[in-house]
Amino acid sequence: MLKIENLKAEIDGKAILKGLNIEVKAGEVHAIMGPNGAGKSTLANVIAGKEEYEVTEGSIELNDEDISELAPEERAHNGVFLSFQYPVEIPGVSVTNFIKTAINETRKAKGLEDMPAKDMLKMIREKSELLEIDRKFLGRSLNEGFSGGEKKRNEIFQMAMLEPKLAILDETDSGLDIDALRIVANGVNKLKSKDNAVIVITHYQRLLDYIVPDFVHVLHDGKIVKTGDASLALELEAKGYDWIKELA
Amino acid sequence: MSKYTEEQLEEELKTQEYKYGFYTDIESDTFPIGLNEDVVRAISKKKNEPEWMTEWRLEAFRVWEQMEEPEWANVHYEKPKFQDIAYYSAPKKKPKLNSLDEVDPELLDTFKRLGISVDEQKKLANVAVDIVMDSVSVATTFKKTLGEKGIIFMPISEAIQEHPELVKKYLGTIVPTTDNFYAALNSAVFSDGSFCYIPKGVKCPMELSTYFRINEGGTGQFERTLVVADKGSYVSYLEGCTAPMRDENQLHAAVVELIALDDAEIKYSTVQNWYPGNKEGKGGVYNFVTKRGLCENNAKISWTQVETGSAVTWKYPSCILKGNNSVGEFYSIAVTNNHQQADTGTKMIHLGKNTRSTIISKGISAGQSQNSYRGLVQINSRAENARNFSQCDSLLMGNACGAHTFPYIEAKNKSAQIEHEATTSKIGEDQLFYCNQRGIDTEKAIALIVNGFSKEVLNKLPMEFAVEAQKLLEISLEGSVG
Numbered sequence: 001m002l003k004i005e006n007l008k009a010e011i012d013g014k015a016i017l018k019g020l021n022i023e024v025k026a027g028e029v030h031a032i033m034g035p036n037g038a039g040k041s042t043l044a045n046v047i048a049g050k051e052e053y054e055v056t057e058g059s060i061e062l063n064d065e066d067i068s069e070l071a072p073e074e075r076a077h078n079g080v081f082l083s084f085q086y087p088v089e090i091p092g093v094s095v096t097n098f099i100k101t102a103i104n105e106t107r108k109a110k111g112l113e114d115m116p117a118k119d120m121l122k123m124i125r126e127k128s129e130l131l132e133i134d135r136k137f138l139g140r141s142l143n144e145g146f147s148g149g150e151k152k153r154n155e156i157f158q159m160a161m162l163e164p165k166l167a168i169l170d171e172t173d174s175g176l177d178i179d180a181l182r183i184v185a186n187g188v189n190k191l192k193s194k195d196n197a198v199i200v201i202t203h204y205q206r207l208l209d210y211i212v213p214d215f216v217h218v219l220h221d222g223k224i225v226k227t228g229d230a231s232l233a234l235e236l237e238a239k240g241y242d243w244i245k246e247l248a
Numbered sequence: 249m250s251k252y253t254e255e256q257l258e259e260e261l262k263t264q265e266y267k268y269g270f271y272t273d274i275e276s277d278t279f280p281i282g283l284n285e286d287v288v289r290a291i292s293k294k295k296n297e298p299e300w301m302t303e304w305r306l307e308a309f310r311v312w313e314q315m316e317e318p319e320w321a322n323v324h325y326e327k328p329k330f331q332d333i334a335y336y337s338a339p340k341k342k343p344k345l346n347s348l349d350e351v352d353p354e355l356l357d358t359f360k361r362l363g364i365s366v367d368e369q370k371k372l373a374n375v376a377v378d379i380v381m382d383s384v385s386v387a388t389t390f391k392k393t394l395g396e397k398g399i400i401f402m403p404i405s406e407a408i409q410e411h412p413e414l415v416k417k418y419l420g421t422i423v424p425t426t427d428n429f430y431a432a433l434n435s436a437v438f439s440d441g442s443f444c445y446i447p448k449g450v451k452c453p454m455e456l457s458t459y460f461r462i463n464e465g466g467t468g469q470f471e472r473t474l475v476v477a478d479k480g481s482y483v484s485y486l487e488g489c490t491a492p493m494r495d496e497n498q499l500h501a502a503v504v505e506l507i508a509l510d511d512a513e514i515k516y517s518t519v520q521n522w523y524p525g526n527k528e529g530k531g532g533v534y535n536f537v538t539k540r541g542l543c544e545n546n547a548k549i550s551w552t553q554v555e556t557g558s559a560v561t562w563k564y565p566s567c568i569l570k571g572n573n574s575v576g577e578f579y580s581i582a583v584t585n586n587h588q589q590a591d592t593g594t595k596m597i598h599l600g601k602n603t604r605s606t607i608i609s610k611g612i613s614a615g616q617s618q619n620s621y622r623g624l625v626q627i628n629s630r631a632e633n634a635r636n637f638s639q640c641d642s643l644l645m646g647n648a649c650g651a652h653t654f655p656y657i658e659a660k661n662k663s664a665q666i667e668h669e670a671t672t673s674k675i676g677e678d679q680l681f682y683c684n685q686r687g688i689d690t691e692k693a694i695a696l697i698v699n700g701f702s703k704e705v706l707n708k709l710p711m712e713f714a715v716e717a718q719k720l721l722e723i724s725l726e727g728s729v730g
């Protein structure tokens with residue numbers, strides 16, 4: 001599904017990713033953990049194609065195709081989805097209108113007609129029920145005045161609507177109380193299949209109790225310094241990150 | 249794929265061309281250039297006007313001659329040479345039409361290219377269209393339905409002939425000939441426009457709609473619109489226009505007067521998309537408009553405007569809230585791009601008791617354009633319990649454009665409640681990336697963000713107009729991505 005080799009990226013001349021390797025296969029869940037400033041969000045943004053970051057070396061392949069020259073919307077059309085750590089507000093654009101536009105633009109890119117309104121409504125109903133989202137919420141301006149938890153839940157709602165191949169969840173757990181965490185995790189688990197993959201970026205082990213990863217990677221100073229199974233997350237929870245820093 | 253910056257956005261915005269850059273080749277009958285009393289008389293004669301009308305024009309002309317062009321607006325342009333303009337131009341073929349089938353096929357084609365196909369219009373139930381082409385109306389439809397209700401909707405030139413008592417009674421009462429430089433000029437030389445009268449207690453059953461177009465190189469267009477809503481009546485009036493590509497500047501100075509008698513309501517909506525000039529700022533329409541409405545007791549006037557065109561816009565649709573409990577509203581979207589300049593806003597003059605006004609202004613600036621809101625809220629000493637709410641939001645694209653807000657408040661009565669809110673925001677790279685990540689390309693993302701920003705105003709437009717307006721917003725900012 002995703003294959004990253006020796007990825008180096010910088011912003012304003014400052015190196016952030018310093019030779020990173022990761023391979024994610026269809027059907028897998030990977031967790032990326034690491035201290036603040038390690039480069040986790042940068043990795044997510046670089047995969048999604050944010051143009052502020054300059055890739056200086058290495059490759060990003062999605063399903064054996066190099067995507068590192070593609071525009072962000074083209075990567076999205078190819079099935080990359082990023083649940084943002086800090087979702088942005090778009091005043092006056094309702095959640096429904098936004099997701100409708102996103103779906104139809106993606107369909108247009110694939111040469112398909114707009115999704116019939118009836119199907120769209122049905123899908124919105126199903127997915128909002130899955131994530132226990134109030135219908136009134138869907139009429140509100142995107143992320144405007146949303147609580148931290150509402151923003152994150154809305155990100156996962158969009159993921160559910162767009163049905164990506166590769167979903168990257170950047171600290172989706174932060175700002176969620178325990179009930180919301182369970183709802184969101186449950187939603188993610190329901191959306192998982194043998195054909196798609198999920199990368200969960202988190203600080204805490206908490207979320208991983210619900211979304212159980214096949215692999216856990218520790219990112220430090222722009223590189224993956226350790227990879228293990230789910231038990232590595234528990235170890236990090238118990239010991240903190242200092243011992244990892246020494247590994248690097 | 250290069251790094252997408254605001255500078256690039258700005259650069260790309262410059263490359264868009266005017267979509268409706270063409271003009272129709274219909275033979276015209278045009279006066280030689282220049283303006284003097286003889287020209288004013290000739291215009292009046294051409295239209296077979298009665299003596300009082302000729303005198304009215306001449307008086308306006310004499311006032312205009314003594315006036316100076318105003319300079320207080322935040323716009324800079326080469327002043328029109330008023331003696332180099334031809335003051336009358338009418339299509340030579342001037343048929344009387346009963347149905348749209350009789351309209352000049354070339355004209356129909358023009359409308360099709362504008363995306364405002366007349367066929368479509370016809371199907372859109374309840375829209376009567378009075379097409380003003382080069383100053384003279386060439387088609388009027390739906391007259392019959394309106395006639396049954398006693399509604400008068402016709403070119404003002406015909407109204408002068410057929411309903412002189414009504415025209416004489418109201419013309420120039422809201423915007424006097426002496427009001428300002430452009431209004432005086434308009435009064436002297438106006439060629440045509442629309443007249444509308446809704447009798448007592450009648451709710452006009454359809455949106456009344458007029459399309460204005462400027463079509464003859466070098467001719468200014470001076471329309472005159474007069475809408476009178478008698479006691480307890482209601483009318484929704486739509487005005488829309490676009491002009492063909494031109495090299496020289498075209499002057500446009502319209503006057504619109506609205507009169508809402510006791511308990512009457514007038515909704516006046518405008519979509520304006522005149523040629524804004526090329527990307528170097530050459531050419532384009534100068535749009536100097538005086539629009540004003542008067543509300544008697546319990547009456548209401550709403551102005552809604554979507555302004556995307558013109559090189560220079562100078563326009564302040566206003567309400568005189570004379571009657572007690574009367575209501576004035578102003579909802580505006582003004583888009584400027586490239587070198588466009590807009591100085592627009594409103595005046596709400598509170599004279600009566602318990603009068604209320606609402607002002608929602610959305611300015612969107614791109615390129616090197618300048619977009620100014622200028623508003624006056626005036627509460628007269630006798631206007632007990634007057635209320636005003638104003639909100640002025642500006643959205644900027646790139647670093648070379650400007651947004652300015654000039655809110656003036658004059659409150660002479662202590663019971664007045666006035667609220668003013670203003671915001672300025674920028675389309676951020678983070679917003680664009682967020683949209684891109686969801687599969688929405690940058691051009692579509694800008695359209696989405698701009699439509700969201702303008703939503704409160706778009707929602708005020710009648711349905712069929714709102715769709716057109718949204719399309720226009722997209723077109724005006726189109727080409728923002730290569």
Ligand SMILES: Nc1ncnc2c1ncn2[C@@H]1O[C@H](COP(=O)(O)OP(=O)(O)O)[C@@H](O)[C@H]1O
Nearest residue numbers: 011016034035036037038039040041042043052
């Ligand atoms: N837009 C940016 N401009 C400058 N520095 C940045 C930018 N984004 C991230 N960085 C820097 O890159 C490093 C990694 O940041 P980030 O990827 O957000 O880390 P994490 O998500 O692991 O906390 C930090 O030192 C951060 O300050």
Ligand SMILES: [Mg+2]
Nearest residue numbers: 040041042085
């Ligand atoms: Mg982060």
